[in-house]
Amino acid sequence: MALESIERSGVTHFPAHYSGPTxxxxxxxxxxxxxxxxxxxxxxxxxxxxxxxxxxxxxxxxxxxxxxxxxxxxxxxxxxxxxxxxxxxxxxxxxxxxxxxxxxxxxxxxxxxxxxxxxxxxxxxxxxxxxxxxxxxxxxxxxxxxxxxxxxxxxxxxxGGSRPALTLDRARPGQQVVAHGRLGWSAAGLALLTRFGRDGVPEDLSALVDAHCAPHLNPGRGVIARATGATSMTDNSDGLIADVGTIARLSGVGVDLDAAALAPDELLVRAGRLLDADPWEWVLAGGEDHALLCTTAGAPPSGFRPLGRVVRGGRDHDVTVDGAAPAYGHGWVSF
Amino acid sequence: MALESIERSGVTHFPAHYSGPTxxxxxxxxxxxxxxxxxxxxxxxxxxxxxxxxxxxxxxxxxxxxxxxxxxxxxxxxxxxxxxxxxxxxxxxxxxxxxxxxxxxxxxxxxxxxxxxxxxxxxxxxxxxxxxxxxxxxxxxxxxxxxxxxxxxxxxxxxGGSRPALTLDRARPGQQVVAHGRLGWSAAGLALLTRFGRDGVPEDLSALVDAHCAPHLNPGRGVIARATGATSMTDNSDGLIADVGTIARLSGVGVDLDAAALAPDELLVRAGRLLDADPWEWVLAGGEDHALLCTTAGAPPSGFRPLGRVVRGGRDHDVTVDGAAPAYGHGWVSF
Incomplete structure (x- = not known):
C-alpha cells in the first residue's frame, strides 16, 4: 500500500444497508x-x-x-x-x-x-x-x-519435517527469483477506489478492486516451495522492490529482476490509462498483493513463475530491473 | 473490571514527562x-x-x-x-x-x-x-x-503430557474450589484511581493500585495444578462470581463459596472505608486480578487456598456464598 494510502480518520460511518441491531x-x-x-x-x-x-x-x-x-x-x-x-x-x-x-x-x-x-x-x-x-x-x-x-x-x-524454514536470509547468487500471485493489482485497485469510490469503478476493472479488498492466494504454495528446494521466501506486503530488497539485504546479495517478466498486464495498463498513472509503479512499489516471492536453486516450484535472478551484492542498489535502478520502489511505511 | 469501568474516550494525552521523539x-x-x-x-x-x-x-x-x-x-x-x-x-x-x-x-x-x-x-x-x-x-x-x-x-x-487440559466443564460435586492470587485488589485499585488519580492515592494503599495497573501471578501455578489433579480452571477476569459461575454453568454444577475464605483483607477494608464502598463488591464482582480459580478432587495444589466446594446444580443460583445468593457479582461486560 505504498502509493495511495488510506488516510481517513474519525468516526466510522457504516453504510445504511447494514441494518439491524448494533x-x-x-x-x-x-x-x-x-x-x-x-x-x-x-x-x-x-x-x-x-x-x-x-x-x-x-x-x-x-x-x-x-x-x-x-x-x-x-x-x-x-x-x-x-x-x-x-x-x-x-x-x-x-x-x-x-x-x-x-x-x-x-x-x-x-x-x-x-x-x-x-x-x-x-x-x-x-x-x-x-x-x-x-x-x-x-x-x-x-x-x-x-x-x-x-x-x-x-x-x-x-x-513439518526437518528442512529449515524459508527465512529471508538464504538467497544465494545464481538462484532464481520466482513468484506466485499477481503483482500490482491491489495498488491499482486502491487507486481506482480513491478516484471513483466503490460504486464508480468501471465494471471491467472490478477485478483490481477485488484484489485490493479481498486478496486471494492458492493455499499451500509455501509448503510446496519449501518441499521443492526454495531457499528464501517472503510475501509482497510493502511493495515488490521493498520486499525483494529485504531478502537481498538480509542474504547479503543483489537481485536483478527481468522487466519482461514484470510487464504490467492488460488490466493494469487499462487502469493506468484511465487514471493517467504509470502501472509500473503499482507493480514495483504497490504491495498488499501478498504474492509469494521466493528464491530457488532449482526449477520454479509448481505455480511459481520466474521474475529474475539472485546476483552478487555490493552494488549501489540491492534490487535492479534489467540491470538498472528501478523507477519506483520506496514501499509502504507506517507513520 | 466490573465496578468502575474506565470510560475516557478521545485523543490520548501522554503525560509531559515522556519526552523525546515521537x-x-x-x-x-x-x-x-x-x-x-x-x-x-x-x-x-x-x-x-x-x-x-x-x-x-x-x-x-x-x-x-x-x-x-x-x-x-x-x-x-x-x-x-x-x-x-x-x-x-x-x-x-x-x-x-x-x-x-x-x-x-x-x-x-x-x-x-x-x-x-x-x-x-x-x-x-x-x-x-x-x-x-x-x-x-x-x-x-x-x-x-x-x-x-x-x-x-x-x-x-x-x-505437555497426556492429561486433559483444564477446561471449564469438568467440575464435579464434592470437589474443592481453590484459588491462587489475590481477589478484589484490582477493582479496589481502579476505584482509588478513579477517585484520586495516580498521584492522589494514599501511599499505604498503593499496593492496590499496583495490582490494578500491573497484576502479577507466580508463574507455573497452572501447570502445577494440572499435574496434581485439578479438574477445571479459569482466571478471575470478569469477577469471582461471574468466572466461577462460568465453570458451574459449563460443568452443570453449583458452587458454594465460604464467606470466611473470601473475607476482604485489611487493605481492602481500609480502601473501602476511605471510599465509603463495600469491599465485598470488589472481591465478588471485581475481576481483572487474573487469580487462578480451580476445582480439584484432591488437596489444594501448592500455592492454592480453599475458597469453597462444588455442589449439585439446579438451584436458583449457580454460585452461592455460605449457601445464599451473593450480594454482588454481575461481572464485567463490554458495550
Whole structure:
C-alpha cells in the first residue's frame, strides 16, 4: 500500500444497508455467539484454544497483523466479508512465506457500539471462508468496545519435517527469483477506489478492486516451495522492490529482476490509462498483493513463475530491473 | 473490571514527562528496532516466528486479548511498563488456566503519531520483564499508526503430557474450589484511581493500585495444578462470581463459596472505608486480578487456598456464598 494510502480518520460511518441491531444494543456475549456460529470451532470457548497434537518433528509458526478502519480498509469500500478475508490472507501469507501450513487463527476486534451486528457477522463469514480454504479454524478471540474499528489477527501454522524454514536470509547468487500471485493489482485497485469510490469503478476493472479488498492466494504454495528446494521466501506486503530488497539485504546479495517478466498486464495498463498513472509503479512499489516471492536453486516450484535472478551484492542498489535502478520502489511505511 | 469501568474516550494525552521523539518523527522501522532491542528474541524478524520443536506428545495453546487506552488502561494512571506487564499477565493467565506453560507472545500495537518513542520502549520493557519471568519470549508483532492506542497480545503456550487440559466443564460435586492470587485488589485499585488519580492515592494503599495497573501471578501455578489433579480452571477476569459461575454453568454444577475464605483483607477494608464502598463488591464482582480459580478432587495444589466446594446444580443460583445468593457479582461486560 505504498502509493495511495488510506488516510481517513474519525468516526466510522457504516453504510445504511447494514441494518439491524448494533453491538451496543445486543452486547458482547451475543456478538461473540454470532461470530462462533458463523466461524465455528470445537477448540473455541475456553480460556485458550488447545490445538491438535502436532505431527512428529514439526514446529509451530506464529505471526500477527493489525487492520484499522480508515487506514487499512474502509467500510464504504469493502464489505465486511472482504475485510475478514483480507485479514486472514495477509496473516496466512506470512505463515506460507515460512514454508508452513496455516492451521489456526485468532481474532481480536475493537468496535464502536454503533457497529451493526450484521457487520461483525460479515467479518466472521469472510474469515470462515478463507480459513476453510486452508482447512484451518478460527480458534479464539476477543471482542471489545473502542472508538476505532480495529481487527487484530494472529495466524498459527505448522512447519513439518526437518528442512529449515524459508527465512529471508538464504538467497544465494545464481538462484532464481520466482513468484506466485499477481503483482500490482491491489495498488491499482486502491487507486481506482480513491478516484471513483466503490460504486464508480468501471465494471471491467472490478477485478483490481477485488484484489485490493479481498486478496486471494492458492493455499499451500509455501509448503510446496519449501518441499521443492526454495531457499528464501517472503510475501509482497510493502511493495515488490521493498520486499525483494529485504531478502537481498538480509542474504547479503543483489537481485536483478527481468522487466519482461514484470510487464504490467492488460488490466493494469487499462487502469493506468484511465487514471493517467504509470502501472509500473503499482507493480514495483504497490504491495498488499501478498504474492509469494521466493528464491530457488532449482526449477520454479509448481505455480511459481520466474521474475529474475539472485546476483552478487555490493552494488549501489540491492534490487535492479534489467540491470538498472528501478523507477519506483520506496514501499509502504507506517507513520 | 466490573465496578468502575474506565470510560475516557478521545485523543490520548501522554503525560509531559515522556519526552523525546515521537513515532511520527522516527517512523515505524526505528520504533520496531526499539521494541526488539528491549524485548529481544532470535525468533523475531522474519515473516513469522518459528517456535522450538515441541516436546513429544505436547499441544500448542493460544489466546488473545486486546487492551485499549481509555478503556482497559489510561496513560495518566499506568506507566508504559505497567501496561506491558498487564498485557502479558492477562494473556498468560489464560494459558495457565488451561494448565499449560506460556512460551511466546506476539504484540500488535496501534498508536497515534504523537506517541513518544520512549512510551513504546516502556511497553516493550514491561513485556520483556513479564515474559522473562515465564522464560517466554516476545517473538513477533506489528506496529501501525491509528487514532487510538491499542495493544493486542497473543499468547502461545505448551500443554505437555497426556492429561486433559483444564477446561471449564469438568467440575464435579464434592470437589474443592481453590484459588491462587489475590481477589478484589484490582477493582479496589481502579476505584482509588478513579477517585484520586495516580498521584492522589494514599501511599499505604498503593499496593492496590499496583495490582490494578500491573497484576502479577507466580508463574507455573497452572501447570502445577494440572499435574496434581485439578479438574477445571479459569482466571478471575470478569469477577469471582461471574468466572466461577462460568465453570458451574459449563460443568452443570453449583458452587458454594465460604464467606470466611473470601473475607476482604485489611487493605481492602481500609480502601473501602476511605471510599465509603463495600469491599465485598470488589472481591465478588471485581475481576481483572487474573487469580487462578480451580476445582480439584484432591488437596489444594501448592500455592492454592480453599475458597469453597462444588455442589449439585439446579438451584436458583449457580454460585452461592455460605449457601445464599451473593450480594454482588454481575461481572464485567463490554458495550
Amino acid at each position: 453491538l451496543g444494543e445486543v452486547g458482547e456475549h451475543r456478538a461473540i455467539e454470532e461470530i462462533v456460529t458463523v466461524a465455528p470451532s470445537t477448540r473455541n470457548g475456553d480460556d485458550a484454544a488447545v490445538l491438535s497434537h502436532a505431527s512428529p518433528n514439526s514446529r509451530a509458526v506464529a505471526t500477527t497483523d493489525m487492520l484499522i478502519e480508515g487506514r487499512h480498509f474502509r467500510v464504504d469500500w469493502s464489505t465486511p466479508e472482504e475485510i475478514g478475508q483480507k485479514a486472514i490472507v495477509q496473516n496466512f501469507a506470512d505463515v506460507e512465506a515460512m514454508g508452513a501450513r496455516p492451521i489456526a487463527a485468532l481474532l481480536a476486534v475493537s468496535a464502536p457500539p454503533h457497529t451493526p451486528l450484521s457487520f461483525i457477522r460479515g467479518i466472521a463469514a469472510g474469515i470462515a471462508q478463507r480459513v476453510g480454504e486452508y482447512s484451518a479454524e478460527l480458534v479464539g478471540g476477543d471482542l471489545t468496545s473502542g472508538d476505532d474499528l480495529v481487527l487484530s489477527v494472529t495466524a498459527i501454522g505448522s512447519l | 513515532l511520527g518523527e522516527v517512523g515505524e522501522h526505528r520504533a520496531i528496532e526499539e521494541i526488539v532491542t528491549v524485548a529481544p528474541s532470535t525468533r523475531n524478524g522474519d515473516d513469522a516466528a518459528v517456535l522450538s520443536h515441541a516436546s513429544p506428545n505436547s499441544r500448542a495453546v493460544a489466546t488473545t486479548d486486546m487492551l485499549i487506552e481509555g478503556r482497559h488502561f489510561r496513560v495518566d494512571w499506568s506507566t508504559p511498563e505497567e501496561i506491558g506487564q498487564k498485557a502479558i499477565v492477562q494473556n498468560f493467565a489464560d494459558v495457565e488456566a488451561m494448565g499449560a506453560r506460556p512460551i511466546a507472545a506476539l504484540l500488535a500495537v496501534s498508536a497515534p503519531p504523537h506517541t513518544p518513542l520512549s512510551f513504546i520502549r516502556g511497553i516493550a520493557a514491561g513485556i520483556a520483564q513479564r515474559v522473562g519471568e515465564y522464560s517466554a519470549e516476545l517473538v513477533g508483532g506489528d506496529l501501525t499508526s491509528g487514532d487510538d492506542l491499542v495493544l493486542s497480545v497473543t499468547a502461545i503456550g505448551s500443554l
